[in-house]
Amino acid sequence: MIPRPKPERFRLRRTMMFLSAQKPGLTKDAYIYGVDSIMLDLEDAVAENQKDAARFSLYHTLKTIDYGDTEVIVRINGLDTPHWKEDIRVCVAGGADGIRIAKCESAQDVLTVEKHVEEAEKEFGVEVGRTLLMAALESPKGILNAYEICAASPRMFGCAISGGDFRKCMQTKFTPSGIDMLTARGMMLIAARAAGVQCFDTVYTNLKDEEGYRAEVMQNKEMGFDGKSLINPKQIRLVHELFAPTEKEITQAEKIVRAYREQSAAGVGVFTVDGKMIDIAFIPGAERTLKLARACGLYEGDLV
C-alpha cells in the first residue's frame, strides 16, 4: 500500500503522459521518466471488452506502485458510456490524484462527475475534496462552454483540448502551423485564465517529426499553455527544455522583484530597471518566472 500525499491543485504540470491502464508493461515503472503527470487511461486506449480488466489493473497499480513525485491522473470513460461510474469508484478507492473527464461539454458534466466522486470518497473513506478534476474539451460545444466548465468546481485544476476528436468535429485536419485549432486553443486559454485554472495542449502524434513537434511546443509556450499532453516518453525532454525560463529571463525577473521590493519599501511605485519601466503589474509575471525556474531546478534564491 502506497499512501500518496494530498494532491496539490496547482503544481507544475508541463508534461502529462498518456499510458493505457490495461498495459502493465507501461504502468509498472512510469515513475522513471521524470514526467510531471501520468495519465492512466481507461478510455480510448482500452478496448471496449477490456474495460473491466483495466479497472482491476488500475486499482492494484495505484495501490502498489510508488510513483513518488509524479502526479497520477486517470482518464475515465465519457458520461455517455456505461463505464464512467465504476471508473470513478476505482479511481477514488485506489487514491488517484485526479480524474480527467473525457468529452466534457458543460458545467453540468463536471457537477455530475463531482457528485459521484464525493459519493465514492465517502464510500471508501477518502477525505472529501481530495480528488482533483480536469476536463478534456473535445468538441465545439466543449470549447464554447470552456469558462463555465473550468469554473464549475473548486476541484477543477485545468482543462485540455483533445485534438483528434476536435478536428473530427470541425471537419479539419492537422496543419503544421496550428491554424486549424488556433481559435479553439485561444478560446480555451482565455477561459482557463479567466477561471484561474491551468490549460494544456493536445498530443503531437507524429513521433518521427521532431521539427514539427518542436514548432508546436514552442507555439504552446508562446500562447501561454501550462503544459502539453504526451504519448511517448521521448517527448518529455523537449517540453521541459522549452518551457524552462532562459538564464536571461531569470536574471531579469530577479532584478525586477528585488528592485520592486526596495523601491516600494522606499515609497516609490514606478521605476526603471535596465531602462525599462516597471510597476506592480510586472511583479506577478516576474515571480512566476522565478517559481517556474525553481521548479525546473534553475533558481535557488530566496525571492520566491
Added chain:
Amino acid sequence: MEIRKPASAGTLESSDAMVTVEPGTGIELSLTSSVMNQYGRQIKKTVLETLERLDVKDAKVTVVDKGALDCTIKARVECAVFRSCDKSENNIDWGGVIR
C-alpha cells in the same frame, strides 16, 4: 465465489500474464512462466492467496506468465474470477475483497 463458466483475463505481452479459470474440483493450478526458475514459487503463492481471498474453492486455473509483477497477477486472477461469475463490470468491492 463459484466458478460457473470458463473465463480469462490478461494478455501474453511482456510484464503481463494470461489467467484462465474453469469449473473444477478443488484447486488445480497449471503455471508456465518466462521466469519460472526465479519466481515460480512466488507466482504460485500469489495466485493461491488471491483465490483464497476470493473464496474460490473449486477451479481449474491456468496461468501463462510473461514476467508480471505480483500486483498484475492479482489483478488478472481477480478479473478472470469475476468474469466467470458475470460480476466484473460494476459495484466491485475495491479495498474490501479486492485489495
